[in-house]
Amino acid sequence: GINAEYGIGIHKFLYSQTWGGAPYSKGFFPAEMSFSERNIPTLVENGIEWVIVSNSHLSRACQNYAFSPSGDNNDPPNPSDQLNPSQSHWYRESISRGCTPNNAVPFSYTPHYAKFVDPYSALI
Secondary structure: OHHHHHHHHHHHHHHHHHHOOOOOOOEEOOHHHOOOHHHHHHHHHOOOOEEOOOHHHHHHOEOOOOOOHHHHOOOOOOHHHOOEOOOOOEEEOOOOOOOOOEEEOOHHHOOOOOOOOOOOOOOO
8 A cells, every 4th residue: 555655665775874875675574463364465565575474463363362451451352354374382471562472372473474455355
């Protein structure tokens, strides 16, 4: 979408200003961890090959994620987003901003591949 292309354009500009002639990174760290599979076509069109996604997002998308209103400090996960397989090992630790994230171990600390499926054509 336009906002993603705009953000990537700013990223490329600032990268060139900061690093000069260094080859442009093939990776992207979206603001506020705002990743969606719907952005994959735009990322690919702009030469992005990988994206950093927070382990908490991978964990919250597990089918057996144990939501805690006081620990998570945000809304419960949308059940329609919980497509990752159930996990048997979890790690919860209090962090400085007063919440206690719950992460699937080692699942949420392991690289994963995502794919975009066009909702209109079902093409990958």
